[in-house]
Amino acid sequence: MNRRTLLSVGAMVLGLALVAGLTLRLTDDKPLRVSAMFEDTTGLYVGNDVRVLGVRVGEVTAVKPAGRSVRVDMEFPADTEIPSNADAAILQSSLVTDRFVELTPAYRKGEQIASGTVLPLSRTRNPADLDEMVRAVDELVVALGNPRGGGSDVGDLLSVGAKNLEGQGRFIQDALLASQGAMDAISGNEPDLERITTNLDSLVRALAQRDTMIRRLSGNVSRSTSMLAGQRQNLRQLVGELAVLVGTVTKFVKDNRGDLKTTLERSSKVLTTLAGREKDMKETLDLLPLVGQNIWQAYDPKTERLRIRIDMRNTGPLSPMFRNKLCKAFGLPGCDRLTNPAGTGALDPVFEGLTDLLPSGLPGVTQ
Numbered sequence: 001m002n003r004r005t006l007l008s009v010g011a012m013v014l015g016l017a018l019v020a021g022l023t024l025r026l027t028d029d030k031p032l033r034v035s036a037m038f039e040d041t042t043g044l045y046v047g048n049d050v051r052v053l054g055v056r057v058g059e060v061t062a063v064k065p066a067g068r069s070v071r072v073d074m075e076f077p078a079d080t081e082i083p084s085n086a087d088a089a090i091l092q093s094s095l096v097t098d099r100f101v102e103l104t105p106a107y108r109k110g111e112q113i114a115s116g117t118v119l120p121l122s123r124t125r126n127p128a129d130l131d132e133m134v135r136a137v138d139e140l141v142v143a144l145g146n147p148r149g150g151g152s153d154v155g156d157l158l159s160v161g162a163k164n165l166e167g168q169g170r171f172i173q174d175a176l177l178a179s180q181g182a183m184d185a186i187s188g189n190e191p192d193l194e195r196i197t198t199n200l201d202s203l204v205r206a207l208a209q210r211d212t213m214i215r216r217l218s219g220n221v222s223r224s225t226s227m228l229a230g231q232r233q234n235l236r237q238l239v240g241e242l243a244v245l246v247g248t249v250t251k252f253v254k255d256n257r258g259d260l261k262t263t264l265e266r267s268s269k270v271l272t273t274l275a276g277r278e279k280d281m282k283e284t285l286d287l288l289p290l291v292g293q294n295i296w297q298a299y300d301p302k303t304e305r306l307r308i309r310i311d312m313r314n315t316g317p318l319s320p321m322f323r324n325k326l327c328k329a330f331g332l333p334g335c336d337r338l339t340n341p342a343g344t345g346a347l348d349p350v351f352e353g354l355t356d357l358l359p360s361g362l363p364g365v366t367q
Contacts, residue, residue: 032076033061036088036101036119040126041070044090049100050074052082052107060101069121074101081107084114089125099127323351 038044041063050058058076065071076082082103092099165172186193207214228235253260274281299305320343327335339345343352 029078030115031078032058032080032082032113032115033073034076034082034113034115034117034119035071035073036124037066037069037071037121038088038090038124038126039069039121041072041090043092043099044072044101045098048098050076050103051100052103054102057082057103071118072101082113083107084111084117086113086119087123087125088119090127092127320345320348320351323348 044060044063046060046063048060049056050060057080058074060072061075062073063070064073072088083105086103086105089102089104090099091102320339321341323339324335324341324345327339332338337345338347339351340348
């Protein structure tokens with residue numbers, strides 16, 4: 001192949017590539033088409049704007065009836081970004097201008113709406129027309145008046161409210177400020193409020209679980225109250241006597257304040273001493289019942305005698321221990337040498353001899 005043939009083939013291939021690229025480009029740049037169903041499209045025409053955040057991004061291409069609703073077709077440039085969850089609303093900037101379709105929300109990120117999507121009635125909104133606004137104003141005016149055919153007299157209500165609130169602005173302001181302070185205090189104690197609420201919930205649940213017991217308690221209290229009501233005269237007399245007693249006690253305390261103070265101080269000392277001897281008192285109280293039982297069992301009612309044996313040598317006033325303590329109590333010198341608990345003192349033999357001279361029994365005592 002010569003050079004001219006190669007150039008011709010190359011030019012043909014390049015042309016085909018350009019045509020294919022242009023075809024693909026035209027195919028990719030197809031406009032985005034979205035439709036929306038509305039209940040009413042009064043004032044909306046073909047060619048009206050489609051906006052996002054007030055900026056025109058497309059236009060209305062068709063307005064077609066579809067049963068009880070109206071289908072509005074919209075067209076956008078291919079690179080228009082609209083979120084898949086967009087809603088449509090018919091709006092107007094003033095009463096005399098044409099209406100337009102507003103899409104919301106604006107696209108930020110995520111999935112985009114697909115071409116051919118139809119927004120149902122649940123995702124569209126219609127503006128209130130002039131007739132509806134006039135009708136609402138008319139109903140308000142009638143309500144504020146005094147309708148003869150029945151109805152709420154809102155005018156009288158507002159008049160009475162104005163009279164009641166007249167001159168109370170300062171107090172209402174103070175109340176609002178105080179409420180703000182209370183809300184601030186509450187907002188800073190959420191954990192405490194949460195604990196209080198939890199505790200109240202526990203209390204209510206506990207009361208609910210004790211419903212039968214609470215009912216029984218209420219019944220008992222009711223019966224007790226009825227009984228007290230029947231004893232009203234006696235209670236009145238008792239309260240009167242208590243009043244006299246309280247007066248007497250008050251006069252006694254006032255007249256003997258010094259003596260009572262002294263008595264209380266001494267009683268305090270006695271109680272302090274007893275508290276210091278708690279162990280001994282506990283032991284004594286533990287043994288007293290046993291001692292009483294032994295004494296009761298020692299008495300013989302038939303012979304009227306005590307079945308006990310008194311050891312004069314080892315117990316009592318003649319025992320070595322008692323002699324030693326008696327000697328020390330009188331402050332005599334050398335008590336442990338004269339007489340000691342072991343009975344080996346210098347005078348212990350003398351006391352032992354005196355003990356032997358005493359009779360072996362006592363009258364009324366069974367050995």
